[in-house]
Amino acid sequence: MKKLRKLLARIDADSPPKDVHDLRTNIRRFEALSAALLPGDQKIGDGPGERKAMLKDLGRLRKRAGKVRDMDVLTQIASTIHPRGEEECSVQLLERLGAKRKKQAGKLAAEADSVRRSLRRDLKSSSSVFSEILQERRDGADKDGANDGTAGAAAKAAKMAARLGTPRHLGRENLHPYRLQVKELQNVLRMAADPARPRLIDDLGGVKDAIGEWHDQEELIRIADETLDHKPKCRLRAELKRVAQKKYDRALHLAEQLRKAYLQSKRPAGKGRSAASPGVPRPEVWEATTSLSA
Secondary structure, three states: OHHHHHHHHHOOOOOOHHHHHHHHHHHHHHHHHHHHHOOOOOOOOOOOOHHHHHHHHHHHHHHHHHHHHHHHHHHHHHOOOOOOOOHHHHHHHHHHHHHHHHHHHHHHHHHHHHHHHHHHHHHHHHHHHHHHHHHHHHHOOOOOOOOHHHHHHHHHHHHHHHHHHOOOOOOOOOHHHHHHHHHHHHHHHOOOOOOOOHHHHHHHHHHHHHHHHHHHHHHHHHHHHHHOOOOOOOHHHHHHHHHHHHHHHHHHHHHHHHHHHHEEEOOOOOOOOOOOOEEEEOHHHHHHHHHHHO
């Protein structure tokens, strides 16, 4: 929360990619922390609805930062793809991405200006709320060794883990939404002071990153199609599609490997039928979720 307050103090239209990325990442983690540790009726701040208003402001700011971050990532990707004979198309694509980045950075700065003072104040007060929860965890744990906040975090993580097997089949239409499930679980498991299964957290991060890289490549193709007047045999577009396919294959493979490693079938495969899809978390996954309340 201290880092988030510092980022809010200096974010503007000229903020470097690292600050924009850190802003977005820390807002995501704060949202996960808030949802997991605070009961639904507990507020941050003095007045009723204070927590809801703060999270709404943070959500808008995160989305603005995400649009800037997207352009930074796409620019980095585009700068590495320049097939021979397509220099003009490559430069035109980079210029387009630069213009979109500038526009989105301006919107991010305007949004930050409008909520900067109130968010920094509310984040400071929320630090006290979370400190009290952690103090209660140390001093007043119940007979099971968990208070309401940490027990809630463990329950939330357990529900997320149970959804790792959904949807049953992964493909181009649902792979990116599946990334959000993976990312949310990773964020919650990170809250454990001493994670029981750090490898699970790393594996979730690997799947999240791989799916994100594929989705970024698809977005770059979309912008290139809107921006460039491709010739029938445009090498740039062909290369973008080749890289996108490669990243999709890797992302799908890692997601399926994750499910194979950490989920078990709801029913065994019988004679004459194929194996059931993974659906129930293995014991090591439950161990990782319960470590939040240990």
